[in-house]
Amino acid sequence: MGKPIIFCDFDGTITETDNIISLMKQFAPPEWESIKNQILSRELSIREGVTKLFDLIPSSKKEELLSYLQETSVIRKGFKEFVSYTKENDIPLYIISGGMDFFVYPLLKQYGPFDGIFCNQTTFEDQTIKVHWPFPCDAECDNGECGCCKPSIIRSIEITEKHDIIVIGDSVTDIEMSKYAHTVFARDYLAEKCEEYSIPYEKFETFHDCIAFLKKEVPA
Template structure:
């Protein structure tokens, strides 16, 4: 591990953009729903996505249409999903230092809101794909945050979201493919799982983490740099 110094103008505002599935939640919620309720065929669609034949937007749209579940079944399934408890401390830290924190996910808005409600986190803004119930057992997806120019063909283009905050320094916290593109332009990257390998491959400065508790110390270094006329150090894994 080594240190990279960043000159941070003290007047610049940070904004945390945080992934949800596999980052905040301990399970990928979409995969869990598909494994529990999807009709046959969703795994073949997943393989097409993994092979690069289709983008994640098309992949998820086709998979969600295979779900066979009621709203009650959805909620009962989500009741068993927990989040990384360290995220609660991150929310407190961001609030204390007046840092906006937005959950930006290529997952399902209804799912994210339901899980966050259990932890009294309904005040957090969420940008995600829109899960819509068609009838008692059927569902579809809408993509209010899509971008036709999205390199990863995601339903929610995280780079597009970041562009709307061009006057702020972006701190990305993520774990997977939907975070790859934004990792290349974000000012700071906290990475886990496959996002670590992407950062290493692309020589992207990042802090590797497994749990949100690992983020506390390096994030505090960034915050202190805003209070003092010094440089912040980023740990590169």
């Protein structure tokens, strides 16, 4: 393996549960589930579907939403050690999340700094929460409506032939960036899709698994 450069998902990967789903279960009316199913079946693009989801929740609940996640979100075991390992070995670590700035930054604060954090933005001035998309698809993306387009972000970062791209993820938003990776650490839905698309991957449960793999594969 060459010099690793790591792109890691947040919801359901760094955290044990998907924070958007957790918020919807707690605060959204029942119709959120049909929207979620349409996203997973790709009837709705991620951008369109997530916009619809947050439009179900009043902006007045902002502090309540954040307090709920700070009380209930669990960081996956080994993440703190994983971040330390990357820093000690000068391995770039980027967080690329389809999540929202109002919870991604607070939940990551004690673990940084990182080489970069990319996520969607939210505003709370209207009656319901509005999502903004600062990282749209570039000209090379065929999907057009990714929302936070993870492959476009990877393409925007200077990566040399000496680098091996490592992707860590769990969900539908991680499929396309996994196609760019030399190594994929996958869980749940992403693992299923890697098998479906014949993308080689390493199954992981905690970030200790990722550390063990890197210690074995990355030259000292």
